[in-house]
Amino acid sequence: MEIVVEAYYRPKPAKAPLLKEVNIQLEVMRQLVRYLLENKTHDIKKHEHMNRTIDELGKSVGGWLKTLGTSAADA
Numbered sequence: 001m002e003i004v005v006e007a008y009y010r011p012k013p014a015k016a017p018l019l020k021e022v023n024i025q026l027e028v029m030r031q032l033v034r035y036l037l038e039n040k041t042h043d044i045k046k047h048e049h050m051n052r053t054i055d056e057l058g059k060s061v062g063g064w065l066k067t068l069g070t071s072a073a074d075a
Contacts, residue, residue, distance in 0.1 A: 003018050003021055003022050003025070004018075004022055004061075006018055007019055007022070007064075012068065015064075015068055016065060016068050016070045019061050019064055019065050020065075022061050023058065023061055023062075026054055026057055026061070029050075029054050030051070030054055033047060033050045033054065034047075
């Protein structure tokens with residue numbers, strides 16, 4: 001969340017690298033959530049809810065990158 005706030009206030013050219021970092025952190029979160037399910041730390045409903053939330057955040061960041069004229073791979 002801290003990086004998202006920072007990206008919001010940065011000049012346009014500085015936003016893309018920060019948003020790429022957010023995407024990386026979201027992927028780390030996906031892996032941690034998968035790990036929790038595999039180790040039976042939480043049930044499938046919690047897993048699905050967390051994955052949906054992470055996916056929604058990823059779509060928002062991807063849309064933001066798109067408005068900057070770049071993609072996550074380009075940033």
